[in-house]
Amino acid sequence: MPSRVQFREDRCKGCLLCVQACPSGIIQQSSRFNQQGYKVAEVPAERMAECKGCAFCAIMCPDFAIHVFKTKEAA
Amino acid sequence: MQEIRVTNYPEVLVDRPTHYCPGCQHGIAHRLVAEALTDLGVVDKTIAVSSIGCSVFLYNYLNLDTVEAPHGRAPAVATGVKRARPDAVVFTYQGDGDLASIGMAEIMHCANRGERVTVIFVNNTVYGMTGGQMAPTTLVGQKTTTCPGGRCLEREGAPIRMSEIIASLGGTAYCERVAVNTVKNVLGAKKAIRKAFQYQLDGKGFSFVEVLSTCPTNWRMTPVAANERVASEMIPYFPLGTFKDIAATEGA
Numbered sequence: 015m016p017s018r019v020q021f022r023e024d025r026c027k028g029c030l031l032c033v034q035a036c037p038s039g040i041i042q043q044s045s046r047f048n049q050q051g052y053k054v055a056e057v058p059a060e061r062m063a064e065c066k067g068c069a070f071c072a073i074m075c076p077d078f079a080i081h082v083f084k085t086k087e088a089a
Numbered sequence: 090m091q092e093i094r095v096t097n098y099p100e101v102l103v104d105r106p107t108h109y110c111p112g113c114q115h116g117i118a119h120r121l122v123a124e125a126l127t128d129l130g131v132v133d134k135t136i137a138v139s140s141i142g143c144s145v146f147l148y149n150y151l152n153l154d155t156v157e158a159p160h161g162r163a164p165a166v167a168t169g170v171k172r173a174r175p176d177a178v179v180f181t182y183q184g185d186g187d188l189a190s191i192g193m194a195e196i197m198h199c200a201n202r203g204e205r206v207t208v209i210f211v212n213n214t215v216y217g218m219t220g221g222q223m224a225p226t227t228l229v230g231q232k233t234t235t236c237p238g239g240r241c242l243e244r245e246g247a248p249i250r251m252s253e254i255i256a257s258l259g260g261t262a263y264c265e266r267v268a269v270n271t272v273k274n275v276l277g278a279k280k281a282i283r284k285a286f287q288y289q290l291d292g293k294g295f296s297f298v299e300v301l302s303t304c305p306t307n308w309r310m311t312p313v314a315a316n317e318r319v320a321s322e323m324i325p326y327f328p329l330g331t332f333k334d335i336a337a338t339e340g341a
Contacts, residue, residue, distance in 0.1 A: 017095075018092075024106070025106055027110075027111035027112070028111055029111040029112030029305075029312035029313075030112075030311075030312060030313055031112060031312055031313065031316060033313070034313050034316065035271075035272055050106075052111065067095055069095045069096055070272045072095075072096040073272050073275050073276070074117070074272060074275065075116075075117075076107075076109065076112065076113055076114055076115065076116030076117050077106070077107060077109075077116050078098050078102065078104075078116065078120065080096065081094055081095075081096050082094070082095040082096050083092050083093065083094050083095065084092070084093050084095055085090055085091065085092045085093075086090070086091050086092075086093055087090060087091075
């Protein structure tokens with residue numbers, strides 16, 4: 015069941031609590047700045063397949079900036 | 090194939106950027122309160138009482154009727170609101186400078202009278218909004234702008250453990266200290282906040298949840314280092330756990 019993390023980059027403040035929380039260790043700080051001047055968190059595209067969809071990152075995010083999606087087979 | 094969103098932020102949580110500093114855990118506490126109110130289905134009859142401090146803008150982030158109380162007086166205002174509207178769910182959301190310092194008298198008497206309100210107490214051991222002055226909960230040795238050499242036990246006394254004090258008062262039905270530094274603790278905090286609101290709905294008495302939180306800006310730390318300090322320094326002095334649960338002692 016593949017999963018996907020989406021960061022709302024306009025909300026991210028680059029605190030990196032999600033990096034600490036991710037059990038797969040796939041989240042990292044990007045070199046991009048958002049409009050507020052924070053370096054946003056990201057998951058590199060090549061490592062997205064390792065996402066288990068546990069949503070630990072979203073539980074720890076203080077800015078509601080993370081959405082986690084799971085793909086299910088249609089019933 | 091169908092894609093399902095796992096993260097469902099409650100509707101009562103307003104979708105707008107917060108004014109909090111990066112890594113400030115007020116956001117997590119706001120979300121937990123919003124989730125608890127949504128789970129219990131009491132959003133429409135909830136009245137929040139917000140305090141002075143960084144959490145003063147609670148009304149910007151939670152789509153609830155809110156009363157803005159003077160500094161430290163949120164439990165007194167909540168008492169009035171609850172007595173005027175006994176059907177409403179009333180909670181206060183206070184920081185440690187607000188609740189443990191200027192508002193000490195109000196919180197003690199509110200708890201002792203057993204008012205049917207819930208208090209969410211966010212303890213980050215410092216006055217956040219005004220620039221990081223020493224609070225009654227500042228740990229011994231912690232440097233702040235008003236104790237630049239670190240808090241001294243002999244000069245300023247020991248940090249106040251609020252949960253233990255509140256648990257010793259007669260009207261308290263439920264008192265627990267939680268943290269939001271790890272995923273496990275966040276999930277525990279969610280349960281505690283939900284239980285606190287449930288006790289109010291059941292009319293059992295005063296419920297109090299202390300949330301250990303970080304203030305990376307005033308601790309002069311990165312958010313990740315601040316989060317680690319909660320486990321290494323705060324939790325040993327402010328132990329987590331339930332200090333009073335009237336249902337458990339009654340055997341109900």
